[in-house]
Structures are given as structure tokens and as C-alpha cells.
Amino acid sequence: MKKQLSELATVLNAFKSEAVQLRIIELVLGSKSMELIAGQQGGGKPSRKVRARRAPKTKGADGVAPSKRKKASSGSGANAILTQLLSGNFFDKPRTINDIIEHCKHKLARTFKANEFSGKLGRMVRDDELTREKNADNQYEYKKP
Known part of the structure; x- marks a missing residue:
């Protein structure tokens, strides 16, 4: 068993992508061992990327947001x-x-x-x-x- 695991390790290390390595282990050993490996790596939920928030629109001198102002009619209709x-x-x-x-x-x-x-x-x-x-x-x- 130990010899088989060392052979599997050399095959797995040939792949540079950790995701590919984990996928191969999952296929070989099944989903039960995958949960054990994920638990050892400190994984629970995968971390999400945080999106940058937009700065709030500043209000003009009259207290109304610039986009909310009504346009003065040009009078050329x-x-x-x-x-x-x-x-x-x-x-x-x-x-x-x-x-x-x-x-x-x-x-x-x-x-x-x-x-x-x-x-x-x-x-x-x-x-x-x-x-x-x-x-x-x-x-x-x-x-x-």
C-alpha cells in the first residue's frame, strides 16, 4: 500500500495545478477521502473575492444628487x-x-x-x-x- 501511494504521489506531483491533483485524488480514492484532505488543509468554505464598492454619489449644493436634477427645457420643440x-x-x-x-x-x-x-x-x-x-x-x- 505504501509503495502504491508513493507511485501515486509521483504521478500527482507531475501536474502543476493543485486543482488537477485534487481531482485525480478524488477520482482514485473517492469523495470520502476528499473530505478528509480538505479538512486537513484548513478549507471549509472557499474564500470569495470581495468586490470593490462604488463610492456614494455626492450631493450638489442644493442637496439633490446631480443625476436627479431636471433638465431645463431648451424651448426648441x-x-x-x-x-x-x-x-x-x-x-x-x-x-x-x-x-x-x-x-x-x-x-x-x-x-x-x-x-x-x-x-x-x-x-x-x-x-x-x-x-x-x-x-x-x-x-x-x-x-x-
Whole structure:
């Protein structure tokens, strides 16, 4: 038995990896001897790697975390553009939604879709800021009252 163990030791020591050595012992001797070997090595639970924690976010001068602050609106959306056009003289003549889109594309260098204007235009009509009538092409034309 002693001779067999010494032969096994030379074979095991040929492997550099301790994990491979333990796996071979487990296969040869069975799981019962593995528990004994693990107990001798002082192993219980294998140690875990500790992850570094993130530093807590610092609060700004007003006591609110920087990511929680609301962004000030830039005022260049479709609603703001329509309000700006209404305050000017754009709606002195009847304009279709397509006229508004083309004006924004060429004069203001902003691209919008028709659905971005339609809600605000309807609200402006209900609030009597604009009036609308259908033209020969069966499209609504918006103008100042």
C-alpha cells in the first residue's frame, strides 16, 4: 500500500495545478477521502473575492444628487416653435401643416413630422388663438383670427 501511494504521489506531483491533483485524488480514492484532505488543509468554505464598492454619489449644493436634477427645457420643440410662429406674422396668411413643416425645415433648420404639430394646432384652435378652414385640397389651413 505504501509503495502504491508513493507511485501515486509521483504521478500527482507531475501536474502543476493543485486543482488537477485534487481531482485525480478524488477520482482514485473517492469523495470520502476528499473530505478528509480538505479538512486537513484548513478549507471549509472557499474564500470569495470581495468586490470593490462604488463610492456614494455626492450631493450638489442644493442637496439633490446631480443625476436627479431636471433638465431645463431648451424651448426648441414643436410646441415652442408654433408659439414663436404665432407671436410673429407667420400665421397672417393661411398655412397648412405642410407649410409649417417646410418653413421649419428651410428657415429654422429643424425637421418635424406632421403629428408633432397637429396636437398643438388643435389646442390653439380650441383656445381661439388660430382659426382653421379646409382648402380646395381638403386640408386644414390655419391663420390668425
